[in-house]
Amino acid sequence: MTDTSVIEKPRNQWADVWAQFKTHKGAVIGLAVFIGLVFFVSLGPFIWTKDPTYINPNAAEMIKTRNKPPSWEFPLGTDQLGRDMLARMMKGGQVSIAVGMVAMSISILLGTLVGVMAGYFKRLDGPLMRLTDLFLALPLLPLLLVMVMLFRDPLARAMGPEGGTFLLIVFAIGVTSWMQAARIVRGEVLALKEREFVLAARSIGTPPRRMILRHILPNVVSPIMVSATLGIASAIITESALSFLGLGFPPDFPTWGRLLFDGVDYIQQYPERVMWPGIAISLTVLSVNYIGDGLRDALDPRIRGR
Amino acid sequence: MLDAAKSQAPLVQVRGLKMYFPIYTGLMRRHTGDVKAVDGVSFDIMPGETLGLVGESGCGKSTVGRALLRLYEITDGSVVINGTDVASLGPEDLRKARPQMQMVFQDPQASLNPRMTLADIIGEPLNEHTDWNADRKLARIYELMDAVGLNRRFANRFPHEFSGGQRQRIGIARALALNPRFIVCDEPIAALDVSIQAQVVNLLEDLQEKLGLTYLFISHDLSMVRHIADRVAVMYLGRIAELSPRDALYARPLHPYAEALLSAVPEPDPSRAQTRNRIVLQGDVPSPANPPKGCNFCTRCPKVMDLCRSVKPDLVEVEPGRMVACHLYSSDSMTAGSTGATEAKERSQQGESL
Numbered sequence: 001m002t003d004t005s006v007i008e009k010p011r012n013q014w015a016d017v018w019a020q021f022k023t024h025k026g027a028v029i030g031l032a033v034f035i036g037l038v039f040f041v042s043l044g045p046f047i048w049t050k051d052p053t054y055i056n057p058n059a060a061e062m063i064k065t066r067n068k069p070p071s072w073e074f075p076l077g078t079d080q081l082g083r084d085m086l087a088r089m090m091k092g093g094q095v096s097i098a099v100g101m102v103a104m105s106i107s108i109l110l111g112t113l114v115g116v117m118a119g120y121f122k123r124l125d126g127p128l129m130r131l132t133d134l135f136l137a138l139p140l141l142p143l144l145l146v147m148v149m150l151f152r153d154p155l156a157r158a159m160g161p162e163g164g165t166f167l168l169i170v171f172a173i174g175v176t177s178w179m180q181a182a183r184i185v186r187g188e189v190l191a192l193k194e195r196e197f198v199l200a201a202r203s204i205g206t207p208p209r210r211m212i213l214r215h216i217l218p219n220v221v222s223p224i225m226v227s228a229t230l231g232i233a234s235a236i237i238t239e240s241a242l243s244f245l246g247l248g249f250p251p252d253f254p255t256w257g258r259l260l261f262d263g264v265d266y267i268q269q270y271p272e273r274v275m276w277p278g279i280a281i282s283l284t285v286l287s288v289n290y291i292g293d294g295l296r297d298a299l300d301p302r303i304r305g306r
Numbered sequence: 307m308l309d310a311a312k313s314q315a316p317l318v319q320v321r322g323l324k325m326y327f328p329i330y331t332g333l334m335r336r337h338t339g340d341v342k343a344v345d346g347v348s349f350d351i352m353p354g355e356t357l358g359l360v361g362e363s364g365c366g367k368s369t370v371g372r373a374l375l376r377l378y379e380i381t382d383g384s385v386v387i388n389g390t391d392v393a394s395l396g397p398e399d400l401r402k403a404r405p406q407m408q409m410v411f412q413d414p415q416a417s418l419n420p421r422m423t424l425a426d427i428i429g430e431p432l433n434e435h436t437d438w439n440a441d442r443k444l445a446r447i448y449e450l451m452d453a454v455g456l457n458r459r460f461a462n463r464f465p466h467e468f469s470g471g472q473r474q475r476i477g478i479a480r481a482l483a484l485n486p487r488f489i490v491c492d493e494p495i496a497a498l499d500v501s502i503q504a505q506v507v508n509l510l511e512d513l514q515e516k517l518g519l520t521y522l523f524i525s526h527d528l529s530m531v532r533h534i535a536d537r538v539a540v541m542y543l544g545r546i547a548e549l550s551p552r553d554a555l556y557a558r559p560l561h562p563y564a565e566a567l568l569s570a571v572p573e574p575d576p577s578r579a580q581t582r583n584r585i586v587l588q589g590d591v592p593s594p595a596n597p598p599k600g601c602n603f604c605t606r607c608p609k610v611m612d613l614c615r616s617v618k619p620d621l622v623e624v625e626p627g628r629m630v631a632c633h634l635y636s637s638d639s640m641t642a643g644s645t646g647a648t649e650a651k652e653r654s655q656q657g658e659s660l
Binding site for chain 1: 401402404405407408418422430435464466477484
């Protein structure tokens with residue numbers, strides 16, 4: 001009945017994942033918006049070559065160009081020191097998106113690692129979960145303050161002021177935001193561990209390492225995706241809060257969060273100054289959320305193909 | 307067939323298997339007791355034989371099956387499969403011993419990883435235990451799919467796309483992948499509807515004939531066990547009550563519990579169903595955390611004696627090939643002259659006339 005020559009070989013699952021992802025309208029739009037934002041912040045400065053930190057040294061000229069509304073010369077207007085908002089948005093976006101992505105990756109990596117270890121290995125469960133509780137109980141801002149105090153100067157010396165601060169901020173946000181992910185993942189792993197297919201894999205003789213990679217992780221991908229997409233948003237916001245407190249990047253160094261806080265003082269007179277970074281942050285978070293949503297559906301074979 | 311099997315050494319030898327699950331209570335999580343899921347079980351399975359394991363829910367059937375494959379760390383006892391004591395192997399040796407013993411699980415939905423394709427699922431044992439290249443693995447996967455009656459086109463599909471019976475076939479194909487000698491079938495048909503049950507059981511029988519497999523067939527479906535098993539062990543509360551050849555057990559159960567259990571099998575003929583003697587047991591199964599002092603069945607046994615409440619009966623051979631754990635058949639109670647003993651004599655006389 002079946003001719004073996006016509007049977008296709010087991011194909012790569014990623015083709016199916018992409019095919020399903022394409023059917024999720026929101027995810028495709030989200031992906032397009034996100035790619036657009038990345039192009040805007042990374043390639044934009046090559047087209048719009050104004051210096052984002054340029055302040056006219058001539059005080060009279062500077063005062064004339066302060067707080068300009070959008071015009072052809074300054075498409076998004078200027079800030080209170082006459083710096084071009086469009087250039088600042090581009091420069092700030094680079095940092096904000098990079099901080100969001102890297103900090104989120106660190107926190108998800110840590111959270112997943114701790115969660116899987118605690119859920120899968122009974123021996124580690126107690127110590128790791130107490131560690132998680134410890135981190136949850138720590139007052140984060142004083143902790144961040146201490147970290148910045150201790151490490152900013154050595155890191156700045158080693159990697160330059162911007163690189164050093166970036167590393168420090170990303171690391172600080174990463175290690176203080178993995179706890180939620182760890183708890184969620186642990187709960188899922190505990191439930192999965194008792195499922196019969198894990199027992200079946202044990203009866204085959206699959207060692208724990210491959211058991212986790214092959215059976216546990218693919219099945220906890222949904223909660224990880226959700227906390228990852230939410231994590232980007234909170235990382236961007238935390239970075240801006242840190243900058244606001246003077247613990248993050250230097251005050252003249254633009255990030256979306258920084259622009260937002262600078263604009264808050266002028267929200268009555270120049271509301272667009274708050275809106276630009278606000279819209280950019282919202283768009284990033286929203287598009288990443290939709291991408292995560294689509295990816296989660298695409299990775300689940302039970303939903304795929306509907 | 308039994309006589310032929312007798313001459314060989316048993317493939318599976320279980321001695322004094324105990325599986326206790328500890329109970330921790332109180333604020334300090336102190337160890338205050340054990341759930342004695344399996345409490346001293348011994349049996350042999352000959353090569354090529356099917357041993358049925360029956361009993362009501364919670365009597366420890368599945369635990370025996372899982373403990374045999376060392377899916378649990380057993381409390382005490384020995385499990386010798388094909389000459390190696392599985393119960394005492396180290397992790398790496400155990401991994402090497404895995405291919406000869408496999409398991410078919412109860413719930414075909416839960417026993418397949420929903421995120422793996424059929425080819426990945428059946429191929430997992432090959433990935434773990436062979437260093438074949440992709441083509442050879444694929445050839446073996448197709449061969450296995452043919453063996454269990456799955457269309458080769460299904461290799462790319464996911465478990466949720468199959469019916470219950472097909473899923474169980476996937477589970478069987480996975481168990482067969484490494485050419486095991488011994489397969490524990492843990493209620494493989496309980497989650498399937500009746501027409502599919504017959505298909506799966508017949509598939510298991512065909513495979514046994516072709517590949518010379520040895521099964522431990524765990525089930526609560528007595529008529530299905532009658533169909534497939536050569537010998538049947540009846541379990542009650544973690545212990546084997548009776549271990550007899552199939553025909554002898556179904557014709558004339560010796561242990562009162564086996565008798566009650568078999569009387570519960572529905573009789574298709576209405577006229578015979580009206581006249582048959584249905585034994586309805588009173589009360590509930592005692593908690594396995596706190597079993598009775600004497601015979602585990604003494605709280606519900608219709609033929610209970612004083613001796614039953616104080617001394618646990620051992621599983622002894624009372625007739626050739628028939629092992630029973632009951633004081634009714636031990637020599638002590640015969641001479642005690644209780645009502646139970648006289649009845650036992652009557653019963654054995656009936657047995658001779660059969």
